[in-house]
Amino acid sequence: MEEHTHKEESLKKVSGLYKDWFLDYASYVILDRAIPSIFDGFKPVQRRIMHSMRELEDGRYNKVANIVGNTMKYHPHGDASITDAMVQIGQKELLIDTQGNWGNIYTGDSAAAARYIEARLTPFALEVVFNPKTTDWAKSYDGRNNEPIDLPVKFPLLLAQGVEGIGVGLSTKILPHNFNELLEASVKYLKGKKFEIYPDFQTAGMLDVTNYNEGQRGGKVRARARIIQKDKHTLCITELPFSKNTGELIDSIIKANEKGKIKIKKIEDNTSDKVEINILLNNDVSPDKTIDALYAFTDCEVSISPNACVIVGDKPEFLTVSEILRRNTDHTVSLLKKELEIELNELEEKWHFASLERIFIENEIYQEIKGKNSKEEVYAAIDKALKPFTKNLKREVTTEDIIRLTELPFMRISRYDRDKAEENILALEGKMEQVKHHLANLIAYAIDYFTNIQKKYGKDKERKTELRIFDTIDATKVVLANEKFYVNRAEGFIGTSLKKDEYVFDCSDIDDIITFQKDGTMKVVKVEAKTFIGKNIEHVGVFKKGDKRTVYNMIYREGKDGPYYMKRFSVTGVTRNTDYKLASDKKGSEMLYFSANPNGEAETVTVLLKPNSRVRKSKIDIDFSELAIKGRDSRGNLVTKYAVKKVDLKEEGVSTLAPRKIWFDDTVRRLNADGRGTLLGSFKGDDKILTINQNGEAKLVSFDLSNRFDDEYLILEKWNPEQAVSCIYFDGEKGIYFIKRFLLENTTNVQTFMPSEHPKSFIEFVGTSDNCTAEIIFAKDKNGKEKEPETINIDEFIAIKGIKAMGNQFVKDKVKTINITVPEPVEEIEEPELEETPESDDEIPEEGQIGDLFSSEE
Numbered sequence: 130m131e132e133h134t135h136k137e138e139s140l141k142k143v144s145g146l147y148k149d150w151f152l153d154y155a156s157y158v159i160l161d162r163a164i165p166s167i168f169d170g171f172k173p174v175q176r177r178i179m180h181s182m183r184e185l186e187d188g189r190y191n192k193v194a195n196i197v198g199n200t201m202k203y204h205p206h207g208d209a210s211i212t213d214a215m216v217q218i219g220q221k222e223l224l225i226d227t228q229g230n231w232g233n234i235y236t237g238d239s240a241a242a243a244r245y246i247e248a249r250l251t252p253f254a255l256e257v258v259f260n261p262k263t264t265d266w267a268k269s270y271d272g273r274n275n276e277p278i279d280l281p282v283k284f285p286l287l288l289a290q291g292v293e294g295i296g297v298g299l300s301t302k303i304l305p306h307n308f309n310e311l312l313e314a315s316v317k318y319l320k321g322k323k324f325e326i327y328p329d330f331q332t333a334g335m336l337d338v339t340n341y342n343e344g345q346r347g348g349k350v351r352a353r354a355r356i357i358q359k360d361k362h363t364l365c366i367t368e369l370p371f372s373k374n375t376g377e378l379i380d381s382i383i384k385a386n387e388k389g390k391i392k393i394k395k396i397e398d399n400t401s402d403k404v405e406i407n408i409l410l411n412n413d414v415s416p417d418k419t420i421d422a423l424y425a426f427t428d429c430e431v432s433i434s435p436n437a438c439v440i441v442g443d444k445p446e447f448l449t450v451s452e453i454l455r456r457n458t459d460h461t462v463s464l465l466k467k468e469l470e471i472e473l474n475e476l477e478e479k480w481h482f483a484s485l486e487r488i489f490i491e492n493e494i495y496q497e498i499k500g501k502n503s504k505e506e507v508y509a510a511i512d513k514a515l516k517p518f519t520k521n522l523k524r525e526v527t528t529e530d531i532i533r534l535t536e537l538p539f540m541r542i543s544r545y546d547r548d549k550a551e552e553n554i555l556a557l558e559g560k561m562e563q564v565k566h567h568l569a570n571l572i573a574y575a576i577d578y579f580t581n582i583q584k585k586y587g588k589d590k591e592r593k594t595e596l597r598i599f600d601t602i603d604a605t606k607v608v609l610a611n612e613k614f615y616v617n618r619a620e621g622f623i624g625t626s627l628k629k630d631e632y633v634f635d636c637s638d639i640d641d642i643i644t645f646q647k648d649g650t651m652k653v654v655k656v657e658a659k660t661f662i663g664k665n666i667e668h669v670g671v672f673k674k675g676d677k678r679t680v681y682n683m684i685y686r687e688g689k690d691g692p693y694y695m696k697r698f699s700v701t702g703v704t705r706n707t708d709y710k711l712a713s714d715k716k717g718s719e720m721l722y723f724s725a726n727p728n729g730e731a732e733t734v735t736v737l738l739k740p741n742s743r744v745r746k747s748k749i750d751i752d753f754s755e756l757a758i759k760g761r762d763s764r765g766n767l768v769t770k771y772a773v774k775k776v777d778l779k780e781e782g783v784s785t786l787a788p789r790k791i792w793f794d795d796t797v798r799r800l801n802a803d804g805r806g807t808l809l810g811s812f813k814g815d816d817k818i819l820t821i822n823q824n825g826e827a828k829l830v831s832f833d834l835s836n837r838f839d840d841e842y843l844i845l846e847k848w849n850p851e852q853a854v855s856c857i858y859f860d861g862e863k864g865i866y867f868i869k870r871f872l873l874e875n876t877t878n879v880q881t882f883m884p885s886e887h888p889k890s891f892i893e894f895v896g897t898s899d900n901c902t903a904e905i906i907f908a909k910d911k912n913g914k915e916k917e918p919e920t921i922n923i924d925e926f927i928a929i930k931g932i933k934a935m936g937n938q939f940v941k942d943k944v945k946t947i948n949i950t951v952p953e954p955v956e957e958i959e960e961p962e963l964e965e966t967p968e969s970d971d972e973i974p975e976e977g978q979i980g981d982l983f984s985s986e987e
Contacts, residue, residue: 155297159445163294164301167439167446167453168460169258169280170287172294174214177203179224180277182250183259190228190247197243203269203276208243215248216240221290221331223308224254234331235404237374253586257284263467281464284582285311285457287439288326288450299445301438303344304328304371306450308590312583315458319576326450328435332404333368333593343449344437351599354378354429358416359407361796362394364423366406370431371594375400381428382408389611389638390426391419415797417805421607430599462575466568473564480557481523482533483550488518489534490545498535507535605673606803610635612656614642618666621646624659636671643672643700649685649712649720651761653703667723675701678786680729681761682722682753684736684768684776689717693773695751696765697731697758711761722776728833729786731756733779739772754785788813791832793845798838810847819848819873821895825883827854827873843895850875852897853929856882857939857947861889866944869936870929884935894949900924902950908943916942 165172171179181200185191197211204211219225220234229246232239240246250258258280266275291305307329314324327338328350335353342348355368369378375398385391392414399405410419424430437448441456448456489495489511497510508531519526567574614636615627622630623642636642636656643653647665653672654660673679677699684695691713703709712718722734731754738747749769756766788811792801800809800818809818812832821827821844829848830836838845853870860867862885873880883890894903901923907916919940927937 159296159299159440163296164299164438164440164445165287165292165294165303166279167287167441167448167456169282170285170290170292170457171280171282172214172292174204174206174211175218176280177276178211178215178218179250179254179258179280182225182248183255186250186255188249190226190249192244193246193248194243196248202274205270212243218290219248221305223286223290224251224258225249226251235369235375235400237376253582257582258282258286260464260468262471263464283461283464283578285315285454285461287457288453291328296445299438300436302434302436303439303450303453304350304433304435305330307592309583309587310592311454312579312587314454315461315579316576318455318458319462319572319579324451324454326454327596328371329592329594330371331593332371332373333595334370335368335595335597335599336371337599338596339598341435343451344435344453345449346434346436346447348435350433350435352431352433352594353424353599355595356420356423356429358420361416362410362412364408364410364416364419366408366429367404369404370429371433373428373431375404375406378428379406382423385422385426388426390608391422392609393419413797415794415799415805417794417796418607418803421602422609424599425602425604425607458575461578462571465575465578466571469564469568469571469574473561473568476557476561476564477523480554480561482530483554483557484522485515485519485526485530485534486537487547487550487554488515489537490542491547492518495534495537495542508532511535605637605640608637608639610637612636612638614656614669616666616669619664621662621664621666622659623654623662623666623669624657626658633669634671641672641674641705642669644669645681645711645720645723647720649683649710649718651700651703651709651711652707653700653705655705667720668725670725672700672703677701678727678729678789680726680731680758680786682724682726682732682756683711683720683765684722684734684751684773685712685718685720686773687713687718687764688715691715691718692770693721693736693768694765695753695756695768696763697753697756698761698763699758700761709761713764721773726782726784728784728789729758730782731785732782735777735779736768737774737777738769739774741771744771750779752782754782758785783815784813786813789832791834791847793838800832800834800836800838802834809845812847817848817875818845819897820845821854823892825856825858825881825892825895827880827882829873829875829877843892844897846897848873849897852899854882854895854897855901855923856895856936857893857903857923857949858883858885858936859889859891859893860885861887861891865941866893866939866947867936868923868927868939869934870923870927871932871934872929873932880932882932884933893947896949896951898951898954900952904948904950905940906945906948908945910943 162173169176177200178196181203182191182196185196185199193212193215197208197215200211201208215225216231219227219231226249227246228248230241231246260281263281265278267278268274269276287303288306288311289308291303293302294300305328306326310326310329314326317324327341328336330336330352334355337351340349352370352372354366354370357365357367359365366378369375379396379398382391382393382396386393392411393408394411395409397407397409399407408419410416437450437453438445439448439453492514494511494514497514498507501507501510508528511531511534512526515526612625612635613628614623614625614633615630616623616633617627617630623644638656640656641653642656643651644662644666645651645668646663647667650663652662654662680697680699682695682697684693686693698711710718712720724732731752733750733752736749736751738744738749740747751768759765789802791809791812792804792806793809794801794806796806816832817829818832819827819829820838820840820842822840822842850872853872855868855870857866857868859865869882871882883892903921903923905919905921907918909915930936
């Protein structure tokens with residue numbers, strides 16, 4: 130039986146190894162792959178591509194595949210990553226001169242294969258990026274080649290190109306900036322002046338840099354596509370937001386359309402070398418509102434969070450873009466100084482040898498070579514012969530100098546021109562003085578350098594991205610009403626799925642819904658398919674946060690047998706899914722009357738009391754306009770302590786709020802308060818809108834936003850009761866022009882002012898402005914003569930008469946044309962907004978102010 134021997138198994142903890150390995154890996158990813166160096170602005174792969182291109186540079190284009198293959202000597206991560214990095218640099222159109230299909234930054238199309246496309250360095254790159262004399266070198270990964278630690282870039286390249294990378298535990302995102310603005314900022318910095326720099330993108334678009342925070346962590350910018358309106362039914366995207374291409378943008382628009390956020394008929398992509406995305410709209414859709422909706426619900430607006438993380442030395446740092454520019458500029462100055470010092474040293478060496486050569490030839494020291502048997506004897510003899518003449522040289526003569534002298538060609542010695550040699554030495558001395566001057570005035574030299582770079586390469590690099598402060602778009606105001614909303618009042622359900630119950634309105638899926646119940650309970654909920662609110666729902670509406678113009682009028686009973694109160698209130702902010710008791714917490718409280726008024730209207734109601742011997746009047750009229758708008762939690766004013774039979778509406782009311790600005794959107798023929806279209810003015814109370822059509826029909830309508838104006842109008846404006854309407858019309862029956870001025874009555878009925886119904890009759894001009902003038906251009910008479918034009922003041926020509934009057938004959942002679950001049954309108958003086966009583970739980974109800982008049986005894 131064999132004897133088995135077991136060696137002791139040794140145990141070793143691996144936790145320490147994992148820790149070291151992870152740190153090594155993290156450091157490698159951060160330093161050697163993901164994060165750029167602050168000095169040259171390159172990640173390692175980009176730096177190696179540029180170095181490889183400089184190696185291959187001969188002025189002609191190289192196949193990208195050839196460049197990638199050469200770069201693999203320095204970058205051990207495969208050809209695909211090198212090709213992708215090279216394409217990204219080439220698409221920025223700064224360092225690489227490209228040929229072939231390098232992809233499209235607008236459409237997102239990828240570049241052709243590396244074997245088909247070609248590249249070479251741009252003149253800018255050759256001048257600014259490379260200088261072997263100032264480059265620090267290190268061995269490549271396999272030790273066979275040298276590669277630059279940092280390229281000696283004399284330009285804030287990191288900020289010009291931008292960069293994005295993800296390391297282990299940190300990331301970087303530096304946005305690209307404008308070429309010329311960076312150079313100007315560097316000059317300002319060197320002059321000791323303040324500067325600001327902001328991003329600029331190849332895809333142009335618009336940018337809000339309000340919260341840019343100089344590119345630091347925590348900052349944010351908003352980029353938008355440029356959207357123009359081609360006509361009433363077509364929008365066109367002509368510029369893209371940063372980081373988005375046309376495909377991504379169109380996908381986001383289609384998704385928003387499918388979700389009902391926007392409403393479009395068709396989308397066409399005609400992008401080639403310029404962006405052109407046409408969005409066709411339906412006839413009932415507002416272009417202005419759609420533009421806002423595109424920014425709110427699609428990638429037409431994107432938010433970008435910059436994060437300026439760079440490698441400084443051998444560790445990452447988080448900086449501002451201003452600090453990066455300052456350090457880049459300082460680094461450029463140090464490189465320029467280093468180049469000048471190298472140049473000065475080279476000039477001094479040239480001067481030294483030129484002077485030594487002149488001494489050697491003019492004094493025929495070369496004759497000392499004769500008779501010498503060895504190099505050492507030759508060198509020693511020449512050295513001895515030179516000593517009497519070398520006192521004025523800048524350094525001692527070395528053996529290397531003597532060797533160079535002995536290597537001078539015989540023909541050069543024999544054809545030596547003393548004057549030409551003297552000129553050469555003087556020229557070198559002049560250059561040396563110039564370099565010394567530059568070194569003594571280094572900042573001025575650096576400023577000239579930056580200025581010259583801008584003159585040479587900045588002609589076609591103007592800012593593309595427009596800086597603009599964006600308005601914050603309220604999504605609830607621009608989203609389409611894409612859902613139908615229903616209510617089951619008896620059972621207390623609301624929602625979009627109750628299609629068998631009562632339809633109340635259209636809304637969007639992001640709206641809030643406000644509900645009021647018979648017992649005075651209010652609740653706000655989100656739009657859902659089906660939501661239980663509570664039985665006996667009195668009112669359902671779309672709730673807008675901060676809405677001070679919607680006023681609710683209410684009469685309720687406090688408790689089962691308590692007194693009756695009335696109040697007016699608005700609801701500006703609430704907590705969703707919370708019950709608010711607006712009548713009273715007492716059991717049995719009930720609303721007897723409720724109205725929701727979108728523009729603060731105050732109606733008159735009649736309160737009918739139950740028969741009671743103590744009551745003098747069984748009927749009470751209440752005008753809500755006499756009641757102040759209080760907080761929703763206030764008790765309100767006392768109506769009566771006696772039992773109420775019912776409350777009836779007596780008369781519709783008008784708005785009691787401050788004036789409201791109203792616009793008219795000609796595309797959808799609707800009024801709005803959101804600033805879309807033409808401003809009609811500030812409206813309040815019973816202010817009206819005047820419309821006049823081509824048939825001579827004038828009509829006054831309210832400024833309710835639900836009104837539609839589907840006809841074509843000659844006039845659509847805010848009505849001024851004291852402003853006369855002027856009209857010049859052609860009477861087809863009589864064949865002459867008439868003029869009339871009249872006032873309109875305050876009625877909602879159509880008022881016709883065109884006396885003639887002849888088919889050839891037409892309105893030449895109608896307007897409401899004072900001091901309009903009419904220039905009459907006469908037709909030629911039978912003899913071919915043309916009467917001199919006349920200009921009249923319409924207000925002075927005729928007085929105000931009745932609307933049915935025919936008016937005065939305007940002109941006897943035949944008219945060729947009538948040119949009307951309307952004075953610039955006088956701006957409307959806005960009334961100040963009235964401060965409304967804030968909502969508070971501590972408000973004191975105004976009891977007894979009106980209620981005491983309605984009861985005989987208390």
